[in-house]
Amino acid sequence: MDQTKEQDEDYGYNLFPERKKSKYKKGSIGESLFTFNHKCHIMLQFAIQTSPYAKLLLGAMRNSGCTVYEGRHFSCEDCDGTVSGGFDATTSQIVLCQNNIRQQAHMNRVVTHELIHAFDHCRAHVNWFNNLKHLACSEIRAANLSGDCSFINELSRLNFGLNQHHQECVRSRALRSILAVRNISREKAEKVVDEVFDSCFHDHAPFGRIPHSKKDAKFAYREFESRDRYYGNL
Numbered sequence: 001m002d003q004t005k006e007q008d009e010d011y012g013y014n015l016f017p018e019r020k021k022s023k024y025k026k027g028s029i030g031e032s033l034f035t036f037n038h039k040c041h042i043m044l045q046f047a048i049q050t051s052p053y054a055k056l057l058l059g060a061m062r063n064s065g066c067t068v069y070e071g072r073h074f075s076c077e078d079c080d081g082t083v084s085g086g087f088d089a090t091t092s093q094i095v096l097c098q099n100n101i102r103q104q105a106h107m108n109r110v111v112t113h114e115l116i117h118a119f120d121h122c123r124a125h126v127n128w129f130n131n132l133k134h135l136a137c138s139e140i141r142a143a144n145l146s147g148d149c150s151f152i153n154e155l156s157r158l159n160f161g162l163n164q165h166h167q168e169c170v171r172s173r174a175l176r177s178i179l180a181v182r183n184i185s186r187e188k189a190e191k192v193v194d195e196v197f198d199s200c201f202h203d204h205a206p207f208g209r210i211p212h213s214k215k216d217a218k219f220a221y222r223e224f225e226s227r228d229r230y231y232g233n234l
């Protein structure tokens, strides 16, 4: 619609300075065993192998023909500001901000959040760059299903009605994510989020329901596994 605006968009790449480098010195001598990069890869592996959220998303993507390979689809990099991760649709790569992710629980949430974008990218033809509604929808789903908001809920359970707070949290996190990567006004972002909120908030694929806790995610994963086995035997 607003074509002139699209021209000076930077699509958030300024937040990921290493994305622009032509060469990434992987395994260079300077990259010692105890760098953030090394720690990031260890935490990533742990997340992939143990987080029921991540395992379900990876399994669902594999079933849809979008197998995720650790070496090919994840990249640990230094990022600017306070961003924790991002999904680079041009390369189908998930960026993990090694300088901002210090704890395993945080890594698990970031991996899950970005895998939801990757899942959306895999299952639907998402027009990340030209359709704000698509971006907004995926951000709503990622905030809703990744545990981003359940984590905050844990801390403020006493202060708010649980459901109301969860929706409010999802909405504000989606807004924040959009504003971080698109140079648009808050009003415009709010309008887009509101337009798609209901349908995207209620789209729980591939979890079946909102996993409010690790226990919920485990249950959803077990359900997925047995469904998978059932279809595998047909």
Ligand SMILES: [Zn+2]
Binding pocket: 113, 117, 138, 139, 142, 177
């Ligand atoms: Zn996101």
